[in-house]
Amino acid sequence: MKDLAKRVDLLRESPTRKIDSIREKLKRENRDIIVFSAGQPSIPPPIEIRELMGQLLKVESMELYGYTPSQGIYELRQAISEDLKRLASIDVDPDSIVVTAGGQAAMFSTLATLIEPGDEVILFDPTYFGYKPLLDYYGAKIVRHYVSMENEFQPDIEKLKSQITSKTKAIIIVTPDNPSGRLITHESAKALAEIAVDHDIWLITDEAYKTLIYEGEHEYLYKYAPNNVISLNTFSKDPAIPGWRLGYAYGPKEVISKIKLVNEEMVYCPPSFAQHMVARYLRSEVRMSYIKRVVEEYRRRRDIMVSEIRSKLPGAKFVIPKGSMFVFTDFKEYGLNGDYLSNLLLEKYGVASVPGSYFSEVYTSALRFSFVAETPERIKKGIEKVSEALEDLGKNHTK
């Protein structure tokens, strides 16, 4: 009887973890790797806040170390509520917010709370690869809503309506999207909300990149359907503490209280040091100036990457990302498979990227290039190396 539960048969190592381990191996071999693969920031949290936390670590008290309420400390939930008011002019009660051990825990606990085996969930293609394994784990049937580069990755509302059945439990929408960097338009946002209300289904909106906006405006779906939206958020991107594991979900109180219970069973409470840090950050004077500075720097790197791709990889197709950290670049015109190209680039040319197949059944010739991890010089060098790889394959002819 020393066998394992069947549910774990469904779990696979996260695909980017595989890339990480090849990167580790090459690093041990002293190979210099240009990292276009990572979805994490390169600018640490504001020094003012880090120094403050360093001071607090000297205090002889259990304040920073003790368990917190499983929903998160009140000061942080209040600070989040104020932040949502400031960013989006929306009113979210601190009791409608549950702090979680990162965005991943918000996803895991929300799906645990909503999904019965056999429920249908509409998931965009391409979109973030973290949802499929969780939906499989909880026995959901995934209904793909294909969006295209030609249409700037916006949903096709009529098509979406036709995909809804009596079994549809939720639509998942990542905006700004990973990998495409698309922002949902105002019209799409309102239409999505209307569909959710009309059909009485959940709208799970993943807003991990909501403050990394380079053009246009982020649409907070909660504005249009507060009783149907469950919003998933993270502090991994802003203020850049991915490893500290802190995020939050907000939505109708009844469902948030259940999501809280799942988190309590999973991790008892969210990490306290991170909670104390972020509560101070969100209420600090540097909150808006810090993220403004980060966005300016990332925009500069995005523009460099975009112009390098245009000049060095003339056959590559992409939509300029309005938010997030990525240029989702399609190599279909070169007749190349993304998995093959990604692997070749990493092993032979020292450039790490994430293949399109991780995000899509369609964009299997694409690569996701992150523009935030490397300096402008190294971004140029990286794209140059991609160009070199294509030349070597006899596919590129810029010279």
Place this chain on the structure above:
Amino acid sequence: MKDLAKRVDLLRESPTRKIDSIREKLKRENRDIIVFSAGQPSIPPPIEIRELMGQLLKVESMELYGYTPSQGIYELRQAISEDLKRLASIDVDPDSIVVTAGGQAAMFSTLATLIEPGDEVILFDPTYFGYKPLLDYYGAKIVRHYVSMENEFQPDIEKLKSQITSKTKAIIIVTPDNPSGRLITHESAKALAEIAVDHDIWLITDEAYKTLIYEGEHEYLYKYAPNNVISLNTFSKDPAIPGWRLGYAYGPKEVISKIKLVNEEMVYCPPSFAQHMVARYLRSEVRMSYIKRVVEEYRRRRDIMVSEIRSKLPGAKFVIPKGSMFVFTDFKEYGLNGDYLSNLLLEKYGVASVPGSYFSEVYTSALRFSFVAETPERIKKGIEKVSEALEDLGKNHTK
């Protein structure tokens, strides 16, 4: 279709959370509460390590903030391996260790990995209340193994054998135990291991309090059945970072790799700041001196609580705890119900405790008193107040 999944109907708020919220309420009313309820340390981590982490926070790098491998950083797993060697002379390969977001995540992910609906799991009574809701959540059938104060809470090996069926998946053993403070004896440890091997079942050993030992020795069950034992551990008690959420599990590599995958889906990776801190702590010069100092202080407080109970509550029965943080005190001779008494003590006498019914179907007249949270003076004051309550009820006659 906007309903929730049935699995969350099984979840209830952790019982100690209810006590916490009454405590909060009384605090807001400026009532001074003597805290015998908390299962968390009162001595913060070593100042040397806290100051070091404060220094590292000033460095302009993403090192402390980035994602880590989902199994935990290698340095920490190596430090844990060395620590187990130092403490117990056991050899545990760093790859047989998975770092988790606290002991709770180790429990949640281990049971997710092992338990199929209908599996039988043998759980002691009394023991830690965290297991029952998780076993219910995963559909296990709980088989209670009753242990008694008269027998110093040791298992009855013959009885235990008779409880094993073809459906038995695991035995869960918390040692040092919460709430009883019992250490498994060498004979019991070997017998448990033999049963697990003979019947090919898992032995889940919860060693949260393994370094808080006041007399005797902690038995590492892994020594006797390395292929059957999954050991669950936490850094909440040593080095006293309960809110930071860091723990680990070790056991056979095949099952640890699956537990890792569950953790990856739950939280992506364990909190990185805590990992960097504990890796430094375990390898520091203060590692053994710190815990020695903590144990001496807690032992002093335990002795004071024990002698106060003896003199002030002559009808109360208990076994002197050899480990953990608690005196599990039975008020049966007073003819009192533990829930009633606990509530009365909190609301009227300002003493917080945890009722025996949280841990046991049998010891419903007992209370769990923690001796680590309060100073010796306040421990005396607290027991005095319990005595006062009993006098007021006409139940105590020490004067």
